[in-house]
Amino acid sequence: MSVIYGLWGLIGAALALPASIYLLFPPKLRKREEWTEAAEVAKLAPKTPTELVFRHNRVDGWKITSERTTAWALKVSDTEVIALAPQCTHLGCAYHWDDGKRQFLCPCHTSTFSPEGKVLSGPAPRPLDRYEVRIEQGKLLLGKVVESESAE
């Protein structure tokens, strides 16, 4: 009897739809990402990336957790700083700065990046992601991480 199938279909749909929304849709955003002070611009060495460690607040489900994060900051000039997110764009390993070769090296699958984050070699599909950056009264403020466009 098709009525039986029809009614069960309706029940199934009326449950599957809210359930998928519940599981797959993002929750309402509680507050906007805030800007965190990470360093004083004057103290950053020019042209060489510096690893900055700072605390920032992250909305984590029903909590706001304060966690330590890092950024690789490159001072281009006194009014321009690039801040790179600390994960490799390939599979998320932490990369480090190789001072001798003057490039970033990811130990996992040996991707290398320029000081500005451009991919030099290896499997990384796109340049390193950057933090939103603001400079106010000589202080470097970092916002959220913006995913970089894949090159070319």
Place this chain on the structure above:
Amino acid sequence: MMRIVRHVTGWIEHRTGLETAIRNFLYEEVPASSGWRHIFGSVAMFLFMLQAFTGILLAFNYAPTPGEAYNSLRYIVTEVAGGRLIRNLHHWGASMMIVVVALHMAQVFLFGAYKKPREATWMAGVALLLLTLAYGLTGYLLPWDNRAYWGTVVTVQIASKAPFLGPYLSRLLGGEGAIGVVTFARFYGMHVLLLPPVTTMMIIAHVYLVRKHGIAPAPGDETKPMKKFYPEQVYKDTVAIFAAFVILFAMAVAVHVPLERLADPTDTTYVPRPDWYFLFLFQTLKFFEGPLEIVGSIVLPTLAILALVLVPFLDRGRVRRVTQRYAAFGVVFLALLGWAGLTAAAIATTPKTAAVEIDFSAPTEWLQLSPEEMAGIGYFRKENCSSCHAVGDGGAKIGPDLANTAIRKSAAWMIAHFKRPATLVPGSMMPPIQLSDSQLNALAAFLLKLTPQNASALQAAPTFAVEGALIYQANRCGACHLVNGVGMKVGPPLNGTFRHRNKAWLARHFREPQAMSPGTIMPRYPFTPSDMEKICSYLLSLPD
């Protein structure tokens, strides 16, 4: 295509016998008289599966510890997409399940379907009823709000008073001393780990027994040919399940399930209540005092359960036509009457909550506003500002969006603008606002608080609080008292009043301050009853 399907089903049938099993299940023979009255078991089973489904979904976003349960549930109902619907489905599904299980039992009872050889089926059914109630009891604690906490305090206390077993029961429930993490873990463990598999096994046993003995025939069925379970009965079951589902879904959408204040063991004004289906027990307790208390709390319920279990042995008469089972109808009628009477009495005798209920499943940003800003919301509503202005929702209206911080000017500018709109904003079509200076101040103070993020939350401020704040402002209470950091410290600060005062105390204090706190310099405020209600509610809503 058909050939492939047949091939696959054939393979499955050969390896598992699934098709035959389903066929046997569906083509079971049922008596000619079976029909609509037999739907309740299927509906109960459906509701059980639905509870499991929504329960699992809730568990995906719920942290089962007293420290986080409340916040994660608040997160589910206020932030997670569709979270409120899922929670409401689970909440009302529980209530509906109790109703349906009770109806199922009443039907079986009235028709005498528990008679030989179906005694065991009946007893398994009674076990399922108790399991259903156990879900209600354990699930009640999980939101960890005041209602949950205090309701469970009573439950655990009752268990601890049981003769002989008392101390062991309270240790088992983790409620020795006080209710805390251990009790919570036990209740959660029972609710999600112990009860579901036990219930599943019980359902299997129950259904197996139903199938083993067949649906109980009514007198007269012997002569008529048997019917098949499928499609006729399955159709009726499905229609009933669908109807139940529609009602449940509508309730989940339309009937709000509040969330109270976070569980607070120091709250002395809270009046604990169990969920509606336990109210009759709650009321029964009141008839027994002192040493007799356990009669109401333990003895009577135990006897009632025993009587239920033993029904098939108490009634050993021949199977009779349902229309001749006067005694059975009498019993059901009396039980219903007793239940309804006790429940009604419980509702009637509960004091109208002395405390103020704030719904914490809605935004509560308004709790942080100063009385002046709250009063500003009042003027904002009275002057119907939102008929011309959008507030954070970006709707296209004549005036600018007031939550837009870019149009923000100083309070002085706003007040001047309120009085003569066109002088400050040439060409403004806004009519002048006819309010006193202090009222305009309040309005400006509120508008300065608005941001696109908090606009809708602040607009959700409940009427009682807004009107209470208007009275607070009109009587210049802030000249002596402090609220949310605004005001003076001549009198006591008013935040957290709910902790040590109730409405009756406050009202008397307003009328005759000297009688309540001798030597006070507070003047008398003989408010009208409705104003008194509002100001007291507002004061009791102030957070710590």
